[in-house]
Amino acid sequence: MPRPSQRDRILDAYTDLVVDAGPETVTLDAVAAAAGVSKGGLLYHFGSREALLDGLLDRARELNDADLATARAADEGVSRYYLRTSVDDPAAGSAVYRATVAMIKLAATEPRAAETTRRCMAGWRAAMTEELGDPLAADIVATVGDGIYLRSIVGDGSPGLVDAVEEVIRRAERS
Template sequence: MPRPSQRDRILDAYTDLVVTSGPETVTLDAVASAAGVSKGGLLYHFGSREALLDGLLDRSRELNDADLATAREAPEGVARYYLRTSIDDPAAGSTVYRATVAMIKLSATEPRAAEVTRRCMAGWRAALTEELGDPLAADAVAALGDGIYLRAIVGDDSPGLADALEEVLRRLRT
């Protein structure tokens, strides 16, 4: 596996700091230090705090779009994929999960992050509606998956749901 680029290391560090410390405490110096680059190296890739945020917003959209494309191609279907990864991704600390948590935290103070997050959620609801044929069932699956993510953020791994995904989906489809 190739080593991440300096730009990717910077975005990883920014994401991790937003997730662990909260967006209001993150400084360019802290990001540079966490990424193992000089502040000049950070500014080469991201000329300002705004540019760094733009980089994270772009990355989050790309990760979401790739994850959504994977779900659409998954033999298990979009709904099961959404619920399963709502359980699996937090446990594995996946890149998509970390970016999602960062976006949720940033959404409280950054309107552009909130807009990107809403756009991503709308894409999932549309895919779920296509599969399930029912907007209400799609919204219920989305809300359930989102709730599982929220629980994961605070350290609750939803063990009962993890063992009953097929039953949950069966009930939502009837």
């Protein structure tokens, strides 16, 4: 596997700091140190704090779009994929999971992060509506998946819900 570029290392460090320490603690100096680059190196790739945020949001959107494309291509279908990965991605600490958590944490204080998060969520709901044929059923599946994801973020594995994925889908398809 090729070594990540300096730009990617900076985005990884920024994501990790937001996820692990919270956005309010993140400084350009902290990101540079965590990425193993000088502050000048960081500013070469991202000329400002806003540009760094834009880089993280662009990456999160790209990861989300790729994940949605994977779900659309999966034999299990978008809804099952969404529910399954609501458990699997947090457990594995996947890149899309970490980017999503960073976006959610940033959304509390950064309107651009909130908007990007809403757009990503809307894409999933649209794909599930297309699959299930019912916007309310898609919203229900998305809400269950989001709840499982949130519980996973805080360390609650939600075994009852995880085991009920097929029942959730069956009920959504009946509606």
